[in-house]
Structures are given as structure tokens and as C-alpha cells.
Amino acid sequence: MGKNKYQRLFLLMAVGLSLWLAACAGRNNDSGTQIPAPGVNKGTRAVSIQDRATISAKNPADPDSAYASRYHPLPSMPILIVNGTILTGTGEIINTGHILVEHGRIRFIGETLPATPANTTVVQAGGKWITPGLIDAHSHLGDYPAPYVEAHADGNELTSPNTANVWAEHSIWPQDPQFTSALAGGITSLLVLPGSANLIGGRGVVLKNVPARGVAEMKFPGAPQALKMACGENPKRWHGSKNQRFPSTRMGNVAGMRAAFLDAKHYLNLNEKERAAIDGSKRLLLETLSATLQGEITIQIHCYRADEMAIMMAMAEEFGFHIDGFHHATEAYKIPDMLRHYGICAAMWPDWRGFKLEANDGIEENIALVHEAGACAIVHSDSAQLIQRLNQEAAKAMGAASRMGLTIPPAQAIMWITRNPARMIGIERQTGTLELGKMADIVIWDGDPFSIYSRPESVFIDGARVFDRNDPKRQPVSDFMVGVEARGAFQ
Amino acid sequence: MMRAVLLTLCLITTAVFSVTHAQNQGVIAITGATIHTMTKSGTLRGATMVIRNGKISELGASVAIPADARIIRADGQVISPGLFQPFSSLGLSAIDQVEEINDEKSTHALWSGPAFHVASVIDFSDEEIILNRANGLVNIMVAPALGASVFSGQASIIDARDTLDGLVQPRAAIIAHFDAQASHLVGGSRAAVMLAFEQAFNEALDYRSNRADYLRGQRYDYHLSRQHLEALQPVLDHTIPLGIVAHRAPDILASLDLADRYQLDIVIIGASEAWKVADRLASTHTPVVIDPCNNLPTSFETRNVREDQATLLHQAGVIFSFTACGAKELMGWGSNGNAALGLRQSAGIAVAHGLPWISALRAITTEPARIWKYQGSIINLRSNAPATFVIWNGDPLELSTYAHAVMINGRWQNLDSRQRHLRDRYRNQEQAQLPFAYRGL
Numbered sequence: 001m002g003k004n005k006y007q008r009l010f011l012l013m014a015v016g017l018s019l020w021l022a023a024c025a026g027r028n029n030d031s032g033t034q035i036p037a038p039g040v041n042k043g044t045r046a047v048s049i050q051d052r053a054t055i056s057a058k059n060p061a062d063p064d065s066a067y068a069s070r071y072h073p074l075p076s077m078p079i080l081i082v083n084g085t086i087l088t089g090t091g092e093i094i095n096t097g098h099i100l101v102e103h104g105r106i107r108f109i110g111e112t113l114p115a116t117p118a119n120t121t122v123v124q125a126g127g128k129w130i131t132p133g134l135i136d137a138h139s140h141l142g143d144y145p146a147p148y149v150e151a152h153a154d155g156n157e158l159t160s161p162n163t164a165n166v167w168a169e170h171s172i173w174p175q176d177p178q179f180t181s182a183l184a185g186g187i188t189s190l191l192v193l194p195g196s197a198n199l200i201g202g203r204g205v206v207l208k209n210v211p212a213r214g215v216a217e218m219k220f221p222g223a224p225q226a227l228k229m230a231c232g233e234n235p236k237r238w239h240g241s242k243n244q245r246f247p248s249t250r251m252g253n254v255a256g257m258r259a260a261f262l263d264a265k266h267y268l269n270l271n272e273k274e275r276a277a278i279d280g281s282k283r284l285l286l287e288t289l290s291a292t293l294q295g296e297i298t299i300q301i302h303c304y305r306a307d308e309m310a311i312m313m314a315m316a317e318e319f320g321f322h323i324d325g326f327h328h329a330t331e332a333y334k335i336p337d338m339l340r341h342y343g344i345c346a347a348m349w350p351d352w353r354g355f356k357l358e359a360n361d362g363i364e365e366n367i368a369l370v371h372e373a374g375a376c377a378i379v380h381s382d383s384a385q386l387i388q389r390l391n392q393e394a395a396k397a398m399g400a401a402s403r404m405g406l407t408i409p410p411a412q413a414i415m416w417i418t419r420n421p422a423r424m425i426g427i428e429r430q431t432g433t434l435e436l437g438k439m440a441d442i443v444i445w446d447g448d449p450f451s452i453y454s455r456p457e458s459v460f461i462d463g464a465r466v467f468d469r470n471d472p473k474r475q476p477v478s479d480f481m482v483g484v485e486a487r488g489a490f491q
Numbered sequence: 492m493m494r495a496v497l498l499t500l501c502l503i504t505t506a507v508f509s510v511t512h513a514q515n516q517g518v519i520a521i522t523g524a525t526i527h528t529m530t531k532s533g534t535l536r537g538a539t540m541v542i543r544n545g546k547i548s549e550l551g552a553s554v555a556i557p558a559d560a561r562i563i564r565a566d567g568q569v570i571s572p573g574l575f576q577p578f579s580s581l582g583l584s585a586i587d588q589v590e591e592i593n594d595e596k597s598t599h600a601l602w603s604g605p606a607f608h609v610a611s612v613i614d615f616s617d618e619e620i621i622l623n624r625a626n627g628l629v630n631i632m633v634a635p636a637l638g639a640s641v642f643s644g645q646a647s648i649i650d651a652r653d654t655l656d657g658l659v660q661p662r663a664a665i666i667a668h669f670d671a672q673a674s675h676l677v678g679g680s681r682a683a684v685m686l687a688f689e690q691a692f693n694e695a696l697d698y699r700s701n702r703a704d705y706l707r708g709q710r711y712d713y714h715l716s717r718q719h720l721e722a723l724q725p726v727l728d729h730t731i732p733l734g735i736v737a738h739r740a741p742d743i744l745a746s747l748d749l750a751d752r753y754q755l756d757i758v759i760i761g762a763s764e765a766w767k768v769a770d771r772l773a774s775t776h777t778p779v780v781i782d783p784c785n786n787l788p789t790s791f792e793t794r795n796v797r798e799d800q801a802t803l804l805h806q807a808g809v810i811f812s813f814t815a816c817g818a819k820e821l822m823g824w825g826s827n828g829n830a831a832l833g834l835r836q837s838a839g840i841a842v843a844h845g846l847p848w849i850s851a852l853r854a855i856t857t858e859p860a861r862i863w864k865y866q867g868s869i870i871n872l873r874s875n876a877p878a879t880f881v882i883w884n885g886d887p888l889e890l891s892t893y894a895h896a897v898m899i900n901g902r903w904q905n906l907d908s909r910q911r912h913l914r915d916r917y918r919n920q921e922q923a924q925l926p927f928a929y930r931g932l
Contacts, residue, residue: 147790148824177788233588334917334927353910354619355827356588363910364622364829369918384787385817385826389836395890396832402884403893404914452839452889481788486795488786491844 069219073462078102078117084125089132089418089433093411101440104462133188133441137347137421138380145176156195165284166202168194172215177478178384181489183467185388186443186456191425196230196302197238199256211476224426227292231303232358261319264289298324304358306334325424330362336373345376345424350396368401379416390417395450518543520556523566529857529871542878545901569883573629577812577859582613596638606722607644610661624651625906626831627881627894641673641687653905659867669737692753695723732756738763738792761821763793766800769807778810778862783841802845812858813837839888
């Protein structure tokens, strides 16, 4: 019995590994797009229905989950980008450098021209700047698609303070025209999270920003899901003040979260038979929370105030989990030492403050101070407007730093919108910097990306040219906007 | 003998400009800066500006520095008029979600309408005003939000001076909405919004011609109360404009038609599809207040937005100004960012989409004054104008630059804020011996 189980596990791992390697190698070719047939998952050959059910409930990052990524890179040719000013995302700048991309991966980056394969397209980037694709660590695109009508409000499952059972990806409308405007702004990957009305809002999903018919074709292969939690005013206002139910206070918020994780700990101690006896809705909650406790899902907490972030860190100690990121974090500048100690990233706006009381101590130097103190600083959007212009938001933070006598060069600031968010959402091994072997997620800008006058000229995802400002044939248009006269962000 | 106090702006912090009596007295000569005058003189490089008795006495490249002047060297710095935010709720809701300090609107039908005016409730100590002043914002239109009437009420124009007397133009315009928000208020149809406009202006006109009869109770029963009818008279007199928030091209055309029928001066606010009717806007000299960042079909009213709208309007000869990038006042939701930064962002984005640089700076400084018939001090920089300007450490449309100093009517403005103290309190934490409450006081 035990042997069987292990054999099956090994087979699973082998299939998973080979799929992963295949995905890594970039099996795209130049002759055409590989379009997966609807409903066909590569894992079906080796996995029993029961196994798939178990895996699906637990970990969609597992290639054998029914909800696994069905993303395939768009077709691409080898490309050589020459003579650009390169911000690598690792903190360095190459003043005149070249990048070779083959099979969707970065094969060379440096100052000498590399040997190139046959059929390599050369992209002249003299006078242009090259950065990693931008990554937004906090988005609701697809869950709150445009236009913002009630029929589209799919981002907050408002019916209970703990909705760990819901998955943001199951609300995503891939035709949301805001995906393509974000692409025109250089966004190549993003974390889409449930809203913040609940203590535990559900699972978020990491996407590649490519046009698709279904969310599975956008899911970042191998990326962990994210557990969205929320401190402070939102949960207590929505549930307590507006609906007269638990929680109505900040202490209620913390009690609600702890109770959920206590249940999850208990669940981890049950055997399969005992778990099967739990009813479905409760079980989905527990699957998410137990997977989180086991480190399979990142933890992303909406939290403004320093004191509340400190309590979340204490709670993480109680349950032995690691918080990956605090979102909004208007008071992160008060606790950079704690963020550093626990290895937690803070995702922030440069200038949003004062719209609610818990954002009252927001300062324009927040990002600069967190950065200066050596903690992981991120510029995030939480907005379909801002996500198009994360580079400009970062420039605001650079200006605030400069005003207090701190010069933050572009090579450093770019990390706020590339490497650091990649780290926070669990995809740093694959993308977020321009380094050998990483996914070729690249933006070519027509100037210094932190200048207000610069815009992305072309955007590559896994080496494929997914957007080009000068080529209307490489400007994807959602079903909702096709045939409409105006071209919004592309103009 | 020249009594010169040499200050090199690039080395000092704005703290030097924290207001002292001495600094606001006497004659000041600012040398070496690039000055965007926004007059026919254009942009002056390496120029000198002399300030005497709170006014710009001389301005130019070859101005003699008076012997008694305190000299401020501003080589490499940039001087422009103060920024002008043409449509905002600044000063009405220090913290939006705290009801106790939110005065943007009344949702009570009795107290909502053309007579609702915000002049008496603007909080000049609002931290958001203070932070905006530090970022170069000088003039602000403060407009009520939509309450229970399609007329949100009367807007004021203030300046962001560091005292409590910044109210310049208490009743600058009446704001109305011809959009989805207004439609929702009157039962769900824009047709009902138009009916409400027509009813209001019909009654205001009738009242205007028959005041005495009305007071004797000899006119028919008006729907609007007397204070609302009185409030509409300056609009009928062309003393103040009617600002109409509208987005769709047909809604803009209907607004132009309303203006034509009742002979109103209108300003279209929002105007997402203005580019489609640019010729009509130009030929009727109807100005628009737009957000150049507005490029998403966030509602069915804005499906035809385009990011290069400012350039198209400019080419068609339409008068325009910019709101802060993503301004929430236009759609009822949006950015919670700093308005001054947002204005610079809006102007810069317009330039990136083809608008001439100087037209973009105009759209966030002088054009709002023109559009709203601003009666305060002269905005552009010329001899005898009040000394009101901002000194930047570089191109003001770049977001990585910042405002060094702000002068309003000859007074250096205090750019200090609670947020600066918080910054200083929590910076360099390793040096703290005592709890942070003892620092940055």
C-alpha cells in the first residue's frame, strides 16, 4: 500500500518535473502558436481522477491540477537587442549593452556582442533603455474589470469574513481591456488578489499578461498562489459596521484570523478519511489555509499601520508561517527593521494617503525610507490607472528621496517594480531581472523609464513580442474593445 | 555696497524658506534660473527676477540687481507660476472616509442644489492642502461633490497660502452633472437630468423677470426654493460659468445645446469623448477640463477615451486645462494621490503624447484661471504682477524633481508638514536612543 503510494508519487513528480523542464526550455517554435485544446491538460495521461481531485483542491501550481497553468509562450524568433542602456533589475546598469534571447530565455547579457543563432532578429536599441518586464504585486484586473458596473464586481466575496475557499482566478474576465493597457505600460506579470473586505479574502493568482480566452492560459507556470488577508478598517467596517456581524473591531480581526489558522492546524492532523467527512465548503477553506501553513501559498496581507503589521508578524510566529508581503503599508517607514528581520516586502504607493484614517500617516518618503533602511521596497498599483505607469509612480518616490537629500539611481529604483515584486509573489527564480537563463520578459523604452516623457516601445514576454507601439499588429485588443474607434492607452 | 545674502538653492533644503519675518521683507533678487513666464516673453534662461514689496518689479536676462537686494542664486533651477488645480475637493474632506470631517456634499434633498456652497467650510489646515503647497500647488478650485441634486453646488477658488485667509473667489462657478451619477439621482435616465436642468433654468428666468410677484405670492409654485433660484442668477448674468460634468460625445453636445438655449457660459468637466466633438467645442469657445490619464473604458460613458486627447483638442483650437492624473472628482472614484504631483504627471503625459511642452504647463497654471474667470492675482510672471511662483530643482513636469520653494504674494511659504516631521522622526532609526516619540518634534 505504502509502496504503491510512493510509486504514484514518484510518477507524479516525474511527470511534473518533465512538464516543468519542458516549460522552462520554452518549447515554442517559430512556425506557429501551440494552442492547447480546451479542457485538455497535459497531466491527464498519468494521473488518476482521484489524484487530480486531491491535487486540484490543494495545489494548482502542481501541473497535474485541473486548474494548472495552460500558458504557452507566444511564438518567437531568437532576438538580439543591441546598444541599449540596460537596467538589469539586480541593481546594476549597463550603459551600452546587448541581450540575446532564444527559446524565450535570456541567453546572453553584457557589453560584448555574442554569437547569434541563425534567423536572429536584431533589434536596434541605441538611445533606448531596457528593463525587465514590470511586475505589479497588487492588482484586481479581471476581477474588477472595466467598465466598472455592478455586473463586473467580482473581486470581494462579501458574504463572510473568512472566504479562504474562493480563488481570484475564478472571477477573472480575460477580456478586461485593462490588461492590454497595463501591457502598453510594460507590465508582464501581475498578482491578482481578492479584495480586502474580508479577513481572509481567498487565493490570489499570478498571471502572465498575455491575451487569452481563459484564465488558465494566463497563469504563470509554477507560480504559487497567494493568500489574501486584510487588517484594519475594511473587514471591521464591512462585516461589523455595515452588516452587524463579527468582526467589528481590530481585536475581532485578529481573533478571526487566529481561529481560522487554528482550524487549519487541526485539519493538518486529520487523516484522509477524517478530512473526507468534512463538508465541502468548510473543506475548501481548510485546504487553502493548511496549504498556506505548509508554505505552498504565499501570504499577502493588506495592512496600513505599523502596529498592526507588528501584530501580524507576531501571529506569523504563533503559527510558524512566513509573511511574504504587506500591501499598502503606508506606515512601513516606521518599522523597516522589523520588515528586514522577518524578510517581509512592503508594497506601497508613493503618494496615496489620507483617504482613510489608517492611511493618515502616509508620507511621500515611505518607499525611499524603506529602501534606505535595506528592507524590500515595492511600488504597487491596486489601480488600473497606476498599473499602466508604475515607472512614473517610482519616479515620484525618487523625487521625494531626492528632496531629503537621498539620491536613488535608476538602477536601484527599477527593483521596486521588477525584482522585488517578483520576490514577494514567488516568481523571482523565473523572472524579475535580466539574468542568464531567466524568462525573457523585457521592456524596451524610448528613453529613461523614470522620465515622464518615456514610454514602452515594445514589450516581450518569454521572448515573444506581445506589444509594439509602432506596430498595430502587435497591439492586442480585447473582445470588448474590438471595432471601437478609440484605442485608449495605445494612442 | 551690496548687502548680499548668497544662497545656493541646490544645496539648501526648503527648510531655509521656513518663513521668517526677515526673509519676507525687503528686496529679493533671484538669479540664474530658467523662468517660464507664461507671457509673450516666453521662457527666460539665466534670468533675474527682482521682487519688491511683494511684487515682481523686474524680470529678464539683463536686469540690474538692486544694491539693497538679498540675492538668491538659482542657477540650474526652474521657476514657473504656481500650479492651478481646476477641479478638486481639497479642503472639504481631510480624511475621506471619516464622515465627521467630510463636507463635500449633502445627500439631503432640502440642502442640496445650486445654492449649496462650500466657501464657508473649506479647511485651510487640511493636511492635503499643506502637502500640495509643498509640491507647488498654489491655486485650487474647491468644488462640491454630487449630493441629492443634479446641481452639486457652488465652487470656490482658493490659494494654498500658509495662513487661513486663502479664500480668493468664494463663488466661482456652479457645478452640475450630466453623467451616470446624476442620472442615478433622478430615477435612472439622463433625460430626467436634462429635464431637471430645463426646469431649473426656466424657473430661474421666470423668477428673474417676476421677483416682485413671486415675493407677493403671485407666481406659480416653483419646484426650486428661492435660494436656489437666486444662486442661478449669476450664471444667467454670465458673471460665473456653469461647469457641467459630462463624458460622452452626445452628452457634451446636449450640454452645448442647453448652453445655447439658455445663453449660458459653460465649461465641460471630464469630457472623455471631447475629441469627437472638438470642432463644436472650438467653434463655441467652450473650454474643457480633462484628465489626460483617463484612457480606460471604466464606464460605458468613457468607452471612446484616448490618451492623446489633449493633443487633438490643442490641434482643434479647444481651450483646455488638466486635472490631476486619475482625479477621483471626475468619476466619483480614482486616485488618492497628491494633486500637485498628479497635475505635473497629467501635463507630462500629454507632452509624451504630442502636446507642446509649454501648452502642457499652461494647462496646469494659467489656463484654469482663464477658464474659471479667476479674479485673483495675475498668474503669469511679469513686471508688477504679485510675486507668486514656484522654484523647482528641474523640469517641473518630471516627477523625480521637486519644489524647492513657493512664494505667494511676496511671502515665502512654509512648506513644513506633519508628514515631514514623521519622515525625520523615523529616518536613521539606528541612532535612536529613546522611543521615536522623542524625535522629530
